[in-house]
Amino acid sequence: MGVYLDSKTGYTLYKNETEKPYFVDKSRLLAELFPLVEEGSSYICITRPRRFGKTVMANMLTAFFSRACQSDDIFHKLQISEMEGYHQHRNQYAVIHISFNDVVGECSSYSQYINRIEKRLIRDLKRAYPEVALEEEEYVVDVLTDIYEENENAKFIFVLDEWDYIFHQDFATEADKKKYLTFLRSLLKDRPYVRLAYMTGILPIAKYSSGSELNMFAEYTMAGEERFSEYFGFTEREVDQLFTRYQQNCKFTQKVTREGLRTWYDGYHTQAGERLYNPRSVVMSLSNNNLGNYWTSSGPYDEIYYYIENNVDEVRDDLARMAAGESVPAKIREYAATSQNLQTKEEIFSAMVVYGFLSYDKGKVSVPNKELMDKFTDMLQKEPSLGYVYRLAKESGRMLKATLENDTDTMCEILEKAHNTEIPLLNYNNETDLTAVINLVYLAARDMYRVEREDKAGIGYVDFIFYPEIDKSSDAIILELKIDHTPEEAIAQIKEKQYALKFQGKLGETSRYTGRILAVGIGYDKKTKKHRCKIEVLSEQKIKCC
Template identity: 65%
Template sequence: MGIYLNSSTAYTLYKNETKKPYFVDKTLILEQLFPLVDEGTNYICITRPRRFGKTVMANMIASFFSKAQDAADVFDCLKISQDADYQIYRNKYNVIHISFNDISRQCTSYEQYIARIEERLIKDLQKEFPDAKLAQEQSAVDALTDIYTDDCSIRFIFVLDEWDFIFHQPFITENEKMAYLSFLRSLLKDRPYVLLVYMTGILPIAKYSSGSELNMFTEFTMAKSPAFSDYFGFTQAEVDDLYLRYQNTCKDMRVTRTGLQQWYNGYHTASGEQVYNPRSIVQALRFNELSNYWTSSGPYDEIYFYIENNIRAVRDDLTLMVSGMAVPAKISEYTATSTDLKTKEEIFSAMVVYGFLSYQNGTVSIPNKELMDKFSDMLKQEPSLGYVYRLANESDRMLQATIAGDTETMEKILDLAHDTETPLLTYHHETELTAIVNLVYLSARDNYRIEREEKAGIGYVDFIFYPETDKNADCIILELKVDNTPDAAIQQIKDKKYAMRFQGKIGEMSKYSGRILAVGISYNRTNKKHKCKVEVL
């Protein structure tokens, strides 16, 4: 057994994964790989945001095909064991499994990085094929070619995880990125010893030259490729099953199924299916708490990195998205490889690739509360966002003024929006007013669950604020009007019986004991003034 060639590492890691209480069996992806192995010389690259199960899948594939160790004890009880060809493919192949994110702390240059990989692979090949009389100074390509030349029945399945890891390291230059692509091309392209290459990463394969060094790969991205969609991220049915396990084992449940939906859902495959962030789902159920698990490894600065070169181009769209809206966008996933993002297309494309935004039907949106919290943090901490920053930082005062019925302060805060000439504030539609109102109540999300356009009574209310941290806090129903009066908004709340959402629904009455506030906010496009009214129902 070697480090890369026929290693037992993948078997050990995947076996441990299957023992975890919230393991999800996705082994049926192997059924789609069997024909590719039969055909030979196939190349697929599957890209997904981080923490979407790429490494678990790579370990599973390597442990299934590799002849390093009989994995019957792992796979006999999984879905793939029901396939008629299960025994034919299991543990029958030479597998070269390389995790490109396995980097020593001493590595400070590309030369060290790539030399370490080649040296380790050569050692593995020398040990496995002593009769080939391979020299340590040989390249990996030459060594593999010599082995195949001696015996053309010896071919390899390559499982390459985190292929783009090196692109994120501070020591690599643009020329070295090209050298790395050339290394992969030389190792893999048109080589008779290649049976199958299964490669994963975050970035789609970068097309740095007209020749497209890695154009032998068929790429499968989340936004544009329906194939393999079910195997990365958790589907609705899978989360339902995991939640049932949680209910059967947790004695003091603090996580609701609705909470999982709000916090971690919101991504879409190219086929339109909704998927959840798998790491966050597992962590929430395991630790019995809804929290920022996926984004906890990177602060809001990570989001800001993508927009800092052209804040003005995306500022208004960010405001709309923080309001829960989707905005039109042209996504070109290859632009995510750029380190100098300037156009709105480049910025949003990168944010989709890295999982900060969700893409569906030509629009981008913030997928869930876990990401929404990070975007909200950014809006409140970056002065370069201009009016967005100013309004977001008034949100604490806005909530307190609303609870106190201080409509004068509410109106002054809303009128701050007109310190700028941004087109968002022309208020041609209630959409823009909705975005600004959402912004000035940004801090309310710390203590409230805010729902938009929710069915309440006999109509759909603009905003309902459900107390989350303090069930004795005031409940808020908020209605917006353009070129009308706040009194008309309050009257609509009464006429359509929106308060029934708190008063009359079974199960809701016992949850909330605070006052129910009806809040009307209007905007007059002629005099460019806001008017507010607060009434206790």
């Protein structure tokens, strides 16, 4: 048994995964790989945002195909056991499984990083094939070639996880990254000992003007290819099943709702348009009995700002629109792994889609869910380089306070102040831009409320509903926007469409919300360039207008 060749690590880790309470069986992926294994010399690269189950699937492949163990105890109860080829392929192959993010101690150079991988793999190969005369200080590709020349049956399945790890490391120079691509090409391309190369990571394979260093790989990205989509991320049906399991297993007061899972973790799309949930966040939420942000352990917004800092001006307006829940048009291209200097809006949004900070569907990008929206909200309120977006967001605490206190004078003052700064969005060419500005001036409300855009309510769709989340006895807010219409007309629509029904419980149930319901109408007159605001407490009929 070795560290990379014929290792039992994948078996152990995947078995542990299958024994967890919120395990999802995606073993049918194996059946799609059977023909590729039989054909030989097959190469696939599947890229997904982080925390989308790539490592779990890599461990599954190793556990199933590797000759180092007998894994029927795992797979006999999974879907793959019922499919053709199960017995033919299970535990029949020499598997080389390398996790490229496995770095021990301080790694200060690329040569130190790659030499450790080569030495450990060569050691495994010498132990497994002692009958082959091998020279000292050989390259791993030479060792593999010598073994194949002595034994033409010595063909390997390569499972390469986190292939792009090196592209995120400070110690790797641009020259080092090219060396690494050359290393992979030399190891895998046109080598008779490759039965299957299965590679995963976040970044699609780097593109060069003269072609690709690794052009033998068929690439499968979430936005670009439909195949394999169902095996990475959780579908609606799978989350339904997990939630039922949670309801049966949770021994404490259940704090997670099905709608909460959708709000927090849904929002990604396959190339065919099927919706996907972030799997790690769903599992963590159900395991912890808590709807929370499991995206990252780093700062609240520093990762997002990294992508936009080189060209804040070009993306600022679109960020404001996306923070309001809108989708914006974007050209998403194949993102080059070697390009870290993001300058154009196209490059910035493409990178953010690849890393999972934005979702891409039908030519538009958007913030996928509350988990990511919270990070965007933090950035908009804390990063001065965002200019007018930051200044409006900083006023949001005062705007919320004025609304709750029925102080429409202050509300109008804040909106007029914003408009007088000649902010591009405040040209109000359409209601979308007004919506984005209103979202910015109420950004602080997200600390206390679940804010929904265009939510189905009563017998229509309302612009904004603010659901009290921290204190259910707090005032709820229904907000309707109008251009070239009065705030009185906005209030009338709220009443006519019965939007307040959204706060009532289901038939026979008591509403979770016990505070007042405030109807807020905001109107903008294009001719006079003036805002008017009106607040009415629906239950008490209190009216104030500016």
